[in-house]
Amino acid sequence: MRGKIQLSRANVAYAHDIFMAAISLPLSLWLRMGSSIGSVPSNFIIQSTVLFAIIAAALFLPMGLYKGIWRYASMNDLIQITKAVTLTVLVFALILFVVSRAEFLPRSLPIINWFVLMALLGGPRFVYRLVKDRHLELGTDTKEKPGIPVLLMGAGDEAETFIRAIRRQPGAAYRIVGVLDEKGRRVGRHIRDVPVLGTPEQLDIIMRRLAADRPQRMIVTKPGLDPGLMRRLLDLAEAQGMTIARLPGLTAFQTGVGDEIEVKPVAVEDLLGRPQAVLDRPAMQALIARRRVLVTGAGGTIGGELARQIAALGPSEIGLVDSSEYNLYSIDLEIAEHAPDIARQAYLADIRDPQAMASVFAGLKPELVFHAAALKHVPIVEDHVAAGVQTNIAGSRNVADLCREHGARIMILISTDKAVNPTNVMGATKRVAESYCQSLDRARDDNGCRFLTVRFGNVLGSTGSVVPLFERQLAAGGPLTVTHRDITRYFMTTREAVELVLQASTLATAANTAAGGIMVLDMGEPVKIIDLAEQMIRLAGKRPYEDIDISIVGLRPGENLYEELFHDAESLAPTDNAAIRLATPRVADHEVLVRAIDEICAAANEDNNDTCRSLLTGLVPEFQSGTADATSATAS
Structure with missing residues (x-):
């Protein structure tokens, strides 16, 4: 059943893109010519639109536009869209030039069409993601402050991924109130509206500032943290009455199926380990x-x-x-x-x-x-x-x-x-x-x-x-x-x-x-x-x-x-x-x-x-x- 649902969603996305490709050409022509569009024979516009839609239908599927999920639209999806749109516009322009030397169409039309189709394909995906993310964030009653207040250790990509995943999860177990940065280079900045409050050595000051919403746990998001620093974090967390946990890695985020996030206790191996040996x-x-x-x-x-x-x-x-x-x-x-x-x-x-x-x-x-x-x-x-x-x-x-x-x-x-x-x-x-x-x-x-x-x-x-x-x-x-x-x-x-x-x-x-x-x-x-x-x-x-x-x-x-x-x-x-x-x-x-x-x-x-x-x-x-x-x- 899940496979059928996923297949049907891919079909809907495919149909959406072909429809957008079909309307992009006359829309681009109108943007270029305005009221003068009537000078172009209507039969030629219809035939060109059908040709453009057929080319798009033939190219979009094999170029991998439907492997991604709209809710998780990313730069990688934008790159795939860019490749597909560029190839589609080039093939269309080449065919049109060979068949009719594009005598009825302005030479700037392919460029305008490229921007229009990029907007029509990419826009809905990113708007959908924004709406879904915003819906989940607004769906959380901030007055009730659900979840355990936590601090994140590490102000890198892993922290951003974790924050984003937490916000997608209704009734999440954690509520992130701040981030610690090991070297202090990002202090004063924000990661998805979560402030980077200071370094681990400033934890005592940070905890006093957060007294009204005191964190109960520290979650280490940075992978491969030095064992000496991990031991220091353990001591600092204990002094503040906090427990400490870690992310097992980016593979813990099960994107595409759900947003279950598994936070693991810090293991003794994290305290005693050494940097990975170079292996041949x-x-x-x-x-x-x-x-x-x-x-x-x-x-x-x-x-x-x-x-x-x-x-x-x-x-x-x-x-x-x-x-x-x-x-x-x-x-x-x-x-x-x-x-x-x-x-x-x-x-x-x-x-x-x-x-x-x-x-x-x-x-x-x-x-x-x-x-x-x-x-x-x-x-x-x-x-x-x-x-x-x-x-x-x-x-x-x-x-x-x-x-x-x-x-x-x-x-x-x-x-x-x-x-x-x-x-x-x-x-x-x-x-x-x-x-x-x-x-x-x-x-x-x-x-x-x-x-x-x-x-x-x-x-x-x-x-x-x-x-x-x-x-x-x-x-x-x-x-x-x-x-x-x-x-x-x-x-x-x-x-x-x-x-x-x-x-x-x-x-x-x-x-x-x-x-x-x-x-x-x-x-x-x-x-x-x-x-x-x-x-x-x-x-x-x-x-x-x-x-x-x-x-x-x-x-x-x-x-x-x-x-x-x-x-x-x-x-x-x-x-x-x-x-x-x-x-x-x-x-x-x-x-x-x-x-x-x-x-x-x-x-x-x-x-x-x-x-x-x-x-x-x-x-x-x-x-x-x-x-x-x-x-x-x-x-x-």
Whole structure:
């Protein structure tokens, strides 16, 4: 039914334009000749009018005049009208000159006709839009002042779009009373009659001026706002008792169907994010396109995002490996929905099982392998050392050995900053996996598989991470639990981490990439967890320590106060991407490493946690076994 209505409206607009084209010619002739129009034969006027209307009917439709909606008439519509009118007038003038040399018509008629037809086509569209907009504005009873009074942060195009959309929405949830400008360049001016009142730093003065109609919320309209400024806005809004929200982007405005506007809360990613890294997307496309790609741990946070982004780059086939049936089902279904043309295979397999993984490799014959499967939760692995060894060491070795055996081009090991000077079993086992892949990369021949390790810190929102924990605690009314007042962590978003993993992977084939090197992602500045907790409480519209408390519960087994991205013995070198650095390898003898791994894996198969822990200290000399307290963690 909606399609029929839209089609009928387009037909009405088309008929309107043809009618206007038909009357534009005699009207233009009358404007040019006045009472002398009688000197032109009436038959000639009628024939010329019919010809002009036929030309217009033939040209208007293919030139896209009816893709737009009159209520949203814009400069783009005016440009399309200009093109159509110009072509119509030129074709008409050419035909008339060829047929009759235009002997009865003044030479200035085409120019006059151009202006007349522009007015007849463009005028009704913009008048209609003006009437509709004005009708909605007048339809709002300003005495009742409906909607929540809000301030907008950002005096750009997004603010104008938001104001316009709000005014088109009867009974809108928001009433915009003013705009803030970051740099103050537009202060004193108006955006659709809404005043630009000042800068964020002048908020206290502005709020006093608006005391009679005090804003209750600040909406950030400017995209890509600096995280430092976003944190400052959060503090300023809290001091004034305002909540803060943001627009998700211009795509949130559903023009053409309705004017529903979705304003979202400011997310913790907005406070911790960094400017978008410059990515060489053609290189990423060249790496992935038309190749068979395998992702282990595909049901996890990083593995799942890897699968999504890889599928978007057009591999010939993608293999998804996970030991969780539900996680595997979920990511397989998602890839099927978003990339239905990409061949895919879902493998319910455990990387600890060499036979199962051998079957996966034999079936898919992957050219690229992204190894994201791992046990990553520090307290769990601390209590289950043997399981950590079996997954993070033996499982990684299984995948790496199969890459060599089946002729894969590149294997990318996803590692962690906890592998640097590890104070916990999880970090130590990941460091052994790094060492094994480094030794294989250094021992390869010219045509052998490259083994690349990519190391980064915490990912916002990943399963078991601090952000979802804080969200659950906030929903329950608190308190938020922090292990130590001084504990810090590096953070980046899942999307950003995976983009940089793919970018780092393109460097694996570069001639200047050292064998056995580790790609270290730029994580920005570390964040104090207690500051993160306070910011999340404020984002929820609450006051830290008053509405929601924060409890210091003490460091967990294996937890350290801060984390590092590279070891003192690893010198860092720049790469072609400023967000990725190359840590030179710490050399380990491959045969010695293999024997040590055999020994610790044998102990793990016997579920001997104590022996595994002891052997880890030999494999990773910097590993400080045992419960980390504040002193030992700081020393690490």
